Amino acid sequence: MVHFSCDLCGKDITASGEDRYTVAMEVRPGFDPDAIREGDLDDDPMESVADLARRAETSADADSSDDAHRGSFRFDLCSDCRRRFVRDPLGKSNAVQFDFSKN
Numbered sequence: 001m002v003h004f005s006c007d008l009c010g011k012d013i014t015a016s017g018e019d020r021y022t023v024a025m026e027v028r029p030g031f032d033p034d035a036i037r038e039g040d041l042d043d044d045p046m047e048s049v050a051d052l053a054r055r056a057e058t059s060a061d062a063d064s065s066d067d068a069h070r071g072s073f074r075f076d077l078c079s080d081c082r083r084r085f086v087r088d089p090l091g092k093s094n095a096v097q098f099d100f101s102k103n
Helices: 038-042 047-063 079-087
Strands: 021-026 072-077
Touching: 021 079, 072 079
Parallel strands: none
Antiparallel strands: 021 072
């Protein structure tokens, strides 16, 4: 039997028989197709494709377990943590607010 636990609170979801929810996130660079610069028109598209292929090969050879370079994430949540996540997906309510003096 596969064991599932909530990635936020650690609750054993399998033993409780509770519904399990999966959150999938992807992080990638933003792209504005309307933002074409003069320098973009001078670039050779085939050289850009070759450069991307070279970088992809290099990154495939690198250690893929490094979370800093990973762009997609998957988390299992219990029903309570799912409710909290849906209300505040970026966790802004948990962010520390500093109150600096105006001196």
